Amino acid sequence: MELKNDLVINLLTNVGDILEILGESVYKIRAYRKAVEALKEITEDVENLVKEKKIEDVPGIGEAIGGKIKEIVETGKLYYLDKLLKQIPLEVTSLMKIEGIGGKTAGRLYHELGIKSIKGLEEAIGNGLLLSLPGFTEAKVAKIANALKSVKSEQKPLPNIEQHAFKISDFLVNTNLLLKVDIGGSFRRKKSTVRDLDIHAVGDPANFEQVMKLFTEMTEVSEVIVTGSSKSTVKLVNDLNVDLRLLEENSYGAGLLYSTGSRAHTIKLRTICDKKNLTLNEYGLFKEKNDELIASLTETEIYKAMGMSFIPPELREDRGEIEAAMSNSLPRLITREDIMGDLHIHTNWSDGKASLKEMITAADNSSLEYIAITDHVGKIPIYRPLNKTRFNEQKKELENLVSDFEIKILHGIEVDITKEGKIDAPKEMLIEAEFVIASIHSLFDLSEEEMTQRILTAMDNEYINAIGHPTGRMFEKREGYNLNFSKIVEKGKETNTFLEINAQPNRQDIDDYIVFDIRVKLPVYIGTDAHYTKDLENITWGINIARRGWCEKKHLLNCLGYKELLRKLKH
DNA sequence: GCCGTTTTCGGCCCGACTGTTTTCAGTCG
Numbered sequence: 001m002e003l004k005n006d007l008v009i010n011l012l013t014n015v016g017d018i019l020e021i022l023g024e025s026v027y028k029i030r031a032y033r034k035a036v037e038a039l040k041e042i043t044e045d046v047e048n049l050v051k052e053k054k055i056e057d058v059p060g061i062g063e064a065i066g067g068k069i070k071e072i073v074e075t076g077k078l079y080y081l082d083k084l085l086k087q088i089p090l091e092v093t094s095l096m097k098i099e100g101i102g103g104k105t106a107g108r109l110y111h112e113l114g115i116k117s118i119k120g121l122e123e124a125i126g127n128g129l130l131l132s133l134p135g136f137t138e139a140k141v142a143k144i145a146n147a148l149k150s151v152k153s154e155q156k157p158l159p160n161i162e163q164h165a166f167k168i169s170d171f172l173v174n175t176n177l178l179l180k181v182d183i184g185g186s187f188r189r190k191k192s193t194v195r196d197l198d199i200h201a202v203g204d205p206a207n208f209e210q211v212m213k214l215f216t217e218m219t220e221v222s223e224v225i226v227t228g229s230s231k232s233t234v235k236l237v238n239d240l241n242v243d244l245r246l247l248e249e250n251s252y253g254a255g256l257l258y259s260t261g262s263r264a265h266t267i268k269l270r271t272i273c274d275k276k277n278l279t280l281n282e283y284g285l286f287k288e289k290n291d292e293l294i295a296s297l298t299e300t301e302i303y304k305a306m307g308m309s310f311i312p313p314e315l316r317e318d319r320g321e322i323e324a325a326m327s328n329s330l331p332r333l334i335t336r337e338d339i340m341g342d343l344h345i346h347t348n349w350s351d352g353k354a355s356l357k358e359m360i361t362a363a364d365n366s367s368l369e370y371i372a373i374t375d376h377v378g379k380i381p382i383y384r385p386l387n388k389t390r391f392n393e394q395k396k397e398l399e400n401l402v403s404d405f406e407i408k409i410l411h412g413i414e415v416d417i418t419k420e421g422k423i424d425a426p427k428e429m430l431i432e433a434e435f436v437i438a439s440i441h442s443l444f445d446l447s448e449e450e451m452t453q454r455i456l457t458a459m460d461n462e463y464i465n466a467i468g469h470p471t472g473r474m475f476e477k478r479e480g481y482n483l484n485f486s487k488i489v490e491k492g493k494e495t496n497t498f499l500e501i502n503a504q505p506n507r508q509d510i511d512d513y514i515v516f517d518i519r520v521k522l523p524v525y526i527g528t529d530a531h532y533t534k535d536l537e538n539i540t541w542g543i544n545i546a547r548r549g550w551c552e553k554k555h556l557l558n559c560l561g562y563k564e565l566l567r568k569l570k571h
Numbered sequence: 572g573c574c575g576t577t578t579t580c581g582g583c584c585c586g587a588c589t590g591t592t593t594t595c596a597g598t599c600g
Contacts, residue, residue, distance in 0.1 A: 228588050
């Protein structure tokens with residue numbers, strides 16, 4: 001049986017969109033949005049939650065939405081949505097993907113002009129129909145026509161946009177018109193993917209007009225979406241949206257807190273403030289009655305004034321960090337210095353580009369205590385995977401090299417998991433290899449149950465230490481397959497098999513919310529999957545995921561020293 | 572529609588920018 005999580009998320013999203021077009025209560029719409037967000041953050045099978053009558057335990061899901069989820073799980077359909085769709089066709093919701101068009105405008109376009117789709121909207125602009133609509137002036141129509149070219153921006157892998165982000169903040173710093181420039185938003189929270197950049201800067205308001213002019217006229221800007229004296233949004237030629245928020249220096253901490261978000265974190269903070277008769281905004285924390293300023297200079301002061309310890313940006317997702325900060329029980333997140341080893345590295349013995357010696361030299365020069373060399377074995381589409389003979393040759397080369405280095409080396413392999421969950425490698429190699437990663441490299445479109453079973457079967461193999469890039473996602477190439485993680489974690493505990501956080505920029509697999517869920521049940525480890533020596537630096541992306549997943553040293557296999565690690569492995 | 576350290580009703584985060592609304596609704600973050 002398939003997991004129904006995606007279906008439930010889709011149908012409830014549709015309900016939210018249609019309700020928005022119908023102009024329903026914003027609180028009702030918000031309730032559906034919140035329920036969808038909550039469902040995206042759980043790794044459990046929604047069907048099981050329904051069966052065990054635990055679905056209403058999920059925060060944001062109550063009796064009404066819980067009942068609808070039950071109906072979707074049991075019948076695959078939702079009568080309530082079907083009824084709504086008799087009033088508004090589903091396609092109308094596509095209009096809301098255009099910048100500046102929300103539910104109200106989409107509703108008017110449909111009701112007053114019969115426009116159902118983006119294509120219909122283009123036609124209505126072309127033949128002048130849109131101009132006939134009250135309130136739609138030439139300027140407004142031109143703006144919509146322009147916005148049509150760009151649907152609301154997509155998520156992009158953080159590593160791909162890091163350089164753009166620094167370039168823009170450098171540009172702002174170099175104007176010499178600002179005192180401090182910070183990149184906030186999901187960039188500062190170190191999310192694997194970001195939708196836009198939120199830049200926060202403080203300075204003398206006398207300079208703001210000039211800063212905004214320089215910002216909106218940067219050569220990389222393809223379009224100015226909004227611009228005002230304290231806030232502007234531009235679209236860059238590479239389709240990245242950048243927000244710039246300017247504040248006075250004495251609002252620095254409050255502005256950074258606001259800029260960093262997340263939205264859910266901010267809302268929770270403000271809700272708590274409300275109960276304490278405080279108001280929190282981007283200018284500061286105030287007493288509600290008399291507007292008296294309580295704190296604004298630093299984030300630490302503001303958190304403290306709200307009765308909390310400083311919350312690292314990576315945790316600001318309303319996953320319990322606020323409650324933990326109030327009870328002084330935030331996790332001691334891992335740092336770069338805590339990482340003792342890298343357990344997934346390739347060399348030119350398979351599809352890596354660096355030699356064994358080059359890789360070891362590079363790793364030895366970093367602060368690592370150990371690495372695992374894990375070249376490919378099995379029928380995978382690369383030029384030259386290892387066979388038994390070459391594995392032995394590699395071992396010999398390794399033995400000759402080790403004395404020259406301080407770093408400890410596990411001679412491992414990465415093996416392929418076949419469709420049936422078998423391990424495509426000779427047993428002698430599995431016995432001899434000191435760290436065996438099993439990964440899926442083909443047939444990605446099996447059902448959820450088949451994929452889960454495929455991995456469970458592989459984990460049952462007594463020589464497998466770890467599952468590499470567990471969901472197989474590759475940004476801008478393919479979605480990851482869904483897995484039943486509760487079953488996989490159970491099997492991991494039973495068989496002493498661990499899950500990888502693959503740190504390749506285009507993988508970043510598994511996601512932080514999965515790590516958050518499983519970390520206390522089964523240790524994880526970060527592997528760079530390096531193919532070049534410089535790829536060893538990709539460990540950063542894995543650390544981001546681990547930190548966002550609330551990992552402390554005890555949750556990560558590669559925070560163990562070499563000897564402790566060996567004791568943990570099953571062979 | 573959800574929720575509760577003022578708890579089963581009456582609230583629900585807060586503010587900037589846009590357009591044409593002469594006082595605010597819509598959209599966004």
